[in-house]
Amino acid sequence: MTGGVARHARRGRDARKTLRQTRDIAMLPALRRNLPLTEPMDAEQIARIDAASMHILENVGVVFRDDIALEDWRRAGAKVVGEMVYPDRGLVRDLISTIPETFTYHARNPENNLPFGKDRAVFVPMTGAPYLRDLDDVRRNPTLEDLASFHKLSQMLPAMHSSAHHIVEPYDHPISQRHLRITYSSMKHSDKMFMGMTTSPKNAEDVLDMCAILFGEEFLETHAVVTGNCNGNSPLVWDETMLGAMRAFNRRNQPVLCSPFVLGGANTPASVAPAVAQLNAEALSALAYTQIIRKGCPAIYGHYLSTVSMRSGAPMAGTPEISLMNLMIGQMARHYGVPWRSSTTLGGAKTFDAQAGYESAVTLMALQMAGANYMWHAAGWNEAGMHCSMAKFVVDAEQCAMAYRMAEGIRWDDFDEALAAVAEIGPGGHYLGHPHTLENFQRAFFMPELFDNNPIEQWQAEGAADATARALAHARTLLAEYQEPALDQAVNEALLDYIARREREIPAADALNQEY
Template sequence: MRRGRRTRIDEDAEAAALTRPVIGPVAEGGRFRPLSDPEEASVHEAVLDLLENLGLSQAIPSMIEKVTAEGGRLTHDDRLLFPRELVLKTVENARRDLVLYGQQPGLELDLSGGRVHMSSGGASPNIVDLETGRYRESTARDLYDAARLVDALEHVQHFSRALVARDATDPLSLDVNTAYACLCGTAKHVSISASDPANVKTIADICYSIAGGEAAFRARPFLTIMVCHVVPPMRFAEEACQTLEAAILAGFPVQIISAGQAGATSPASIAGSLVQAVAETLAGLVFARLVDPAAAAIFAPKPLVADLRTGAMCGGGGEQAILMAAAAQMGRYYNLPTSSIAGITDAKIADVQHGYEKNLAVSLAAQAGSNLITQSCGMQASLLGVSLEAYVVDNDMLGGILRSVRGVEVSGKTLAADVIAEVCRGEGHYLGHPETLARMKADYVYPVVADRRSPTDWEEDGGLDMRTRARARARDILARHYPGHLAEETDRLLRDRYHLLLSRADIGRPA
């Protein structure tokens, strides 16, 4: 058989791009540990010391009341101190049974242990136009297109709001249209933020309507509220803390995020930046559990790195990759549901720089056991842009990374001594052996747009690079894949209640 000819595997992979896949085999990370056991303990002790003796400023009244009732103290300079006993009790009793639900069965994400899942993310103000290849301001339609593209990509299991709908006229319109575009665009679990604490109720009402009632949503919540509850270094963001409280009370899972920038808003040292991020995140977790002991809270220290020559954020270096892997390791140290940022390439297009920066960062975070890796696909230009063809490129990359995290299954069957003996005494090769055919489907991940053909076949087919092939694949998906999970009556109900920027035609439905 001539090497490189198209196979049924190629055709199946292409077909999978136009169907919503069931979440595949779960990868278990945690084998990669950039911190030694003594170093983990040192980070932990430094975190407890910071929270107990320095604390955080700008705490909101309800937080002060709750923390001081549990032994905390407000200093003369209005810093809220968190006693180590309270922090340790929080970690010990925090929920570890978090499941992020989709709008349909079969899309559940179990965030326990070292299970690894990939997500979009970014809240970028710009998109790389699929037709012109140039950056422009993003719209609600672009956000919807990104969501439905992710809906069709098998290795991206979660959709975190990737773009800002800059055609929204005010914060409430932004939040309403963000929630609608994401929830209409994909049945996978969605994460968004809220522009104002008062808007949490409106977002909740949208979710309750889609779920068929508040009780139904609370039983299987399909949307997470992301909250950057701090303004590093070691200060609470007052409105964000109010949002965190409102989201928990409304039944949302919450992602508690600290995102200081090493050398700017956190220490320049990798270890120092890590300590501050973990301390700030644990402070938010303490508050979340005091609001509701059963809060579905995700521990999300997401320390970033600055290029110290300019002070600008840079997401593509080795420093960012190892810092995020260490943050994921601390999540495993506490055994908390953990989210990380990885994949913030500084490249402006899906080129070689894009590939090596993303692969390094996402691989390390995944191998370290981060449960939910946001910004793992689509993001470019240090979070300033989203590329739709990059989603398709990155989907292939994520498939390979997730397969590597699954590792090597060693058992009497997989060691295959009997198969080796059978083949050696028989045909002398494994190509047609039943075990090969079984393993072909169970153990191997096949890319959709990466090219494995011979140079001759590739040249005869036009010699197209991966970015060009990915752009064609993205166009094909967007031309045909209009998710229909949002019920017709629900869509019309939401349109009666809210001013939606997406028309019925935009979502592939008659007026």
């Protein structure tokens, strides 16, 4: 071995040793996609979906079950009859044209700011689970401490761009006050971006007041710092709770996900293209309303998308039709020039098994092909969202990192150097000790931590741990290594003072551990 190659070999061994000893928890930048998107509709079919959606809006109408929204629509020039709004296509197009196609999410750590929209995308953990599967893989009611653990894992996992909000429901805190503690946990245990509760208009205002404490009221006026989610009631209904929360966010220039809640075949037609036409109409009506509230406010074309088993009526994940609808919705969002949200790594399995893996992989890859910008429920979702699994959470995050690498596309920066190595090695040689390999092994091929690729003899000798056992051990390690990102003391005290005041003002009449 020549001196130069020996030095490279030592450098390679040292690099591998350092990699083992030092965990890189730096958040990945916002994904910038460099792969072509999959677009199954041609221009005529896009126009057909658009025309069908506009026909629904103009002739079937959408229920806005909210007096303020109805008056807002009247002033904007829409036809309003009772609770029915019939916006014409010209008005809808004018309104959605003012939605920014791109903007930047700002985190309390500026290094974690995220450009968003067009070819930029983010991964966000699941939310809303009434149960968890814990570090012992036991399904039980979550606590505020469990929620904090998920927020800590979100901070530690590079592919997670957000701490979301109520990843799991903390049953040891009254429902009426829960949003305050959830928001504080999101802010305190992670310095990434987060989501805000929209469970009532007043809860949304509390979240935004806390954001103003964290970032400054004037900062909110010109910067996106939090995301709200407003679910529609398919078919074609928006209710007072969601619309009030939407106004709270939009009035302070914060984005919301305008999300029809789609159970394909139950609350949409039992056919892919007509279901997308209805969903598109619902999303457009909400997107347009955001611009009535505040022109130019960021907003995101959203949906929660599943299909329903025609045998049982249960929601399904990972089906071909869900992937097709995501591909179509991506095309429609780009047609209107707005960013869009979908859900990824969804599973219906009751444990972290092969079903969970297959379903999650299908939805994860479909969203990369579809070009989704806000990839929500990206870690932990199982049992149709009824529980968040600690094991699945960390494996999903690693899968998102793998999908991130794939979507980055082909790297050409070392092409000539690597071709030179072919000439140096020649026929019958190997590349393991070559300088190019030693310089590039860490980035050349993704090396999963949580998948076992060793020979069976080694796997058996090391305890024959399955994926769940490996994942739970990894989660324990991450939580043991977690270091809280410092929060300014004065800001922290102001947040706690706000929470204490609001908890005195809000009745805690809701029974602890109430299930719903």
